Amino acid sequence: NSVPVLDLTSGQPVPPQDQESDWSTRGAFYRFTYNYKGKYLLESNGRYDLTSRFPSYSRGKLFPGVSVGWRLSQESFMDDLKNVLSDFKLRASYASLGNQDVANYLYIPTYGSTLQVNQIFDGGRPVGITPPGLVDPNITWETATTLDLGFDMTLFNKLTTNFSWYRRRTTDILTDGSQYPAVLGATSPQANSGILQSK
Secondary structure (H helix, E strand, O other), X not given: OOOOOHHHOOOOOXXXXXXXXXXXXXXXXEEEEXXXXXXXEEEEEEEEEEEOOOOHHHOEEEEEEEEEEEEHHHOHHHHHHOOOEEEEEEEEEEEEEEEOOOOOOOOOOOOEEEOOOOOOEOOEOOXXXXXXXXXXXXXXXXXXXXXXXXXXXXXXXXXXXXEEEEEEEEEEEEEEOOOOOHHHOOOOOEXXXXXXXXX
16 A cells, blocks of 8 residues: 555566546636626636646646727617618737646656666665756746637628638747756756747
8 A cells, every 4th residue: 555556666576557646726716707898898807727737836827818898889879770781899808828738746856767787786776866856946837828800791791701810929938948058967847938929
């Protein structure tokens, strides 16, 4: 019972093998909606998420979103165009979303093991321990932020047209970190250094 998984045992490995890991998340969300006479529309929602996959000081993050709409076709100054422009709405939205889908324990330096070291001690080659690699203690959420502007239009109560312009920017992507001289003797740790943008 003190060795719950086979990978913690010593000696010659024999299939099958197994491993065990543990992680958890916790979150809360909100939503607020406002509609005034079908003309002025507002909605805001957001999440506050925590994950055990990051250090305690960067586990939680708020990911808010807000969208607004204005139905110009419901305004009195558009009454003369009702037969042609049946419905016309301007809209805009801004929101962010987090990603914590990374390997467990990346921020914790962990020792490795070798089944047999290359040296002989007391007539045998014992199990060896390898030193941990470098880690970035500031690993945190990858965040995707989207800005969207557009309109929805209906002509003659039959033809519907939608237009959107958007920009999605993803920051803090977990990727290879800074490069260090080879004399360091270790590879650089992964860090939140990547950026991706699409329009």
